[in-house]
Amino acid sequence: MHSGGRLWRCRWHRDGRRLDRRRGRPRLSCGARPEFRRPGQRATVRGPMRLSQILISTLRDDPADAEIPSHKLLARAGLIVKTAAGVYTFAPLMWRVVKKFAQIVRDELDAEGANEVMLPIIQPKELWQQSGRWDRYVRDGIMFTLKDRKGSDMCLGPTHEEVMTAYVNAQVNSYKQMPVNCYQIQDKFRDEIRPRFGLMRGREFLMMDAYSFDADQAGLDVAYQKMRAAYCRIFERCGLQYTVVQADSGAIGGAGSEEFMVIADSGEDSILYCQDSGYAANVEKATSVLPVAPAGGEPRPMQKIATPGVKTVAQLEAFFPGWVAGRMAKTVLYHVTWKDKEKVVAVMMRGDLEINEVKLANAVDALAVRLATDEEIKAATGADTGFAGPVGLRDDVPLLADESLKDRTNLLVGCNETGFHCLDVNLGRDCRMPSWKELRLARAGEGCPVSGKPLQQARGIEVGHIFKLGTKYSKAMQATFMDQGGKPTPFVMGCYGIGVSRTPAAAVEQNFDDKGIVWPPAIAPFECVVAMLDGKREEQQALAEKLYGELRSAGVDVCLDDRAMSPGAKFKDNELLGFPVQVFVGRKAAEGQVEFLVRRGMQKSECAAGEVRARVLAALGR
RNA sequence: CGGGCCGUAGCGCAGUUUGGUAGCGCGACUGGUUUGGGACCAGUAGGUCGGAGGUUCAAAUCCUCUCGGCCCGACCA
Structure with missing residues (x-):
C-alpha cells in the first residue's frame, strides 16, 4: 500500500510557486529577517516564518488508519506522514513542536546540572551481553538487530543503559568525580509487537534518556528527587494535565520507579488513584485493601465431587449453590521463563480475584511468564484445562498462592482430575503448603491502601518514567569507581526517560476540539x-x-x-x-x-x- | 503469536457476489471568473488494480502462493 504517498514527488507550494529543484529549497520572495531572542527565556526555534x-x-x-484523535489530527494536519508501520516523517511544523519540547526538556535538565551528550544508535552485541540483556531482548523480539560486513552482531539501541554505563565507567574513576548525570535526546528503536496510534507507539521514536551515577544510595535519592522535580516542571510548562504514579520497573529492572502519566481516554495504561490520599499507581504495581470474603469455618473433611464440564469459577458458582467465588481457589498454570530454565508453575488465587502477571513475574524473579497452553496443562496436571488444583499436584510443579488465601479454610479447588473438584480443602492438610506471595491485581472500587476509600481508575499515556536502578547494571558490567577507602565500588545508578515525540502527541490528545488541534502555547509550532x-x-x-x-x-x-x-x-x-x-x-x-x-x-x-x-x-x- | 479485515490515481472510496473498455469525490495542473468559512466554470494529467504464478478466448473480479497494512485478542482454569 502506498498510503504514505510517493516520497519522491516534486512538491509544490500552496501559492503555486514551484520548489527550485536545483537549490533544493523554495525560492524566497524576500529574505528572512534575523531573529532576536534572548537565550534561555522561552523555548523558540528559528526558521522561515512565512x-x-x-x-x-x-x-x-482523516486518514483511514488513524484511530485516536492525536493520530487523526496530526496526520490530517500533515504534521506527520507515515513512512512505514510505526515509523513517521515529521513535517516542518511538527519538527518545530518537537524541537520546542526538547528545548524545554533541556532547559530543565540543565538547570539540575545534567550534561547533554550524544550516544550511538548502533551498538555492539558485546555491550549487551555484559549486562545480560542481549538474549532477553532478542528473544522477546524487542530489538532490531543487524550484522556488519564482518558478521558481527549489532543492534539499533532500544535504550542506552549499556552504552552510558560503559562511557561513564571509562571516564569516572573516583567518588570525587560524582555525582554525574548525563542525558541525550536521540532516536530509539523498538520492534513493537503492534505499533499503533501514530506517535504513541512507534518503532522509531525520539526519547530523552538520562542516567545518574552516584557513590551511594543517598546520592541516588538526591539525584532521583532532582529529576522528579525537573520532570514536574517540564510537563507543567507544557500545560499538560498529568499525574505521577508508582510503577513496576519492568524490563529495565531496578528498585523504585514512578511514571508520569498524561491523563487521556486513549491512554494505553490503566492507573488506579485515590484523591483523598494522593495514592496513584499503575495497575501493574497497585495494591488495595483485600476485599472481604465469607469465612470457611472450622476445617471439615475434604470431599471429591464429580463436576463434569464445569471449568470456570462462574460455572462452579452455578454448579454449587451456596459456594461463592470468594470461597474458591482457582489454580492457574503459568509457563515461566528464567535466565537458565523454564517451567510450568501453579498459581493459586482466591476465586473472586485476579492474578497480576507482572507481580507474578517479579515474585518468582522470572524473565517472562505466560499462561500455560492446554497441552502444557495436561502434561503438568494430568487433567484437562479447568480442573487444575493443589490436591494431588505433582511434586515437581511449584505451587504458589496469593496471600488472599492465607488462613482460609474449607476451600473449593480443582484436583487435577478431569471432571472433578474438591470441597473443604485445607491447604497444608490436603495438599502441599504453597509458598505465599502477593500476586493479586488491584481493581477500581477496592480500598485505597492509604486511605481505605474506593480506588478510582483512569487511562494514562506514559510520557515519563524515572527509575532507581541501583547497582543492577554497574555490577553486571563491572562498572566501578574508587570509594573513600580505596575500594572498587559499583556505581549507584538511576535512569530517567521522557517520550519526546510521544509527549506532543499526548498534548494533542488532551487539547483538541471539533475544528482541530489546540496547541498549548509552549509547544505550538x-x-x-x-x-x-x-x-x-x-x-x-x-x-x-x-x-x-x-x-x-x-x-x-x-x-x-x-x-x-x-x-x-x-x-x-x-x-x-x-x-x-x-x-x-x-x-x-x-x-x-x-x-x-x-x-x-x-x-x-x-x-x-x-x-x-x-x-x-x-x-x-x- | 492467534483471529478478523483490507491493499484499485496524492488522499478518501466504489467496482469483486455473477470474469467482458478502470470509475466517483477531494486534491493536483492549465485558462478564466472569484475572494469572509475548505469558491465557480471549462479543460488536462495521473492507476502494470500490492507482487508472483495459475485457470480462461478474456481476470481488479476466480484459484494458489507471497508481500504489505489495519483492527481485535493474547487466554483467570
Missing part, C-alpha cells in the same frame, strides 16, 4: 499566526506585515500566513493547525480593524490594529 515558504499540506479527510485573507490587496498585505513585524520584535513566536488561499480555506487550515492565537487581516484592514481569535474556546473578536500586540501578549499570558 507559511508560504513552509511545506504544509493538510488533508480534508508558532504561538501566533497573522493571516492576510487577500494577499493581493495592498492594504491587507501591508497591515499584516506590519503586525507580524511588531509581534516579532515583541518576542512573540509568530508566523505570517501569506499563502494564496480563499478566506474560508485559510480559516479552516489555521484552526486545524491549531496556532494558539490567530490574527486575521481582512476587508477592514483599511479601517485599521482586524479579527482576533483565541484558538482555545474559539473566542473571536474585532480588534484595532494598534491593540494587537497587547492582546496577543495578554492571550499568551505575558
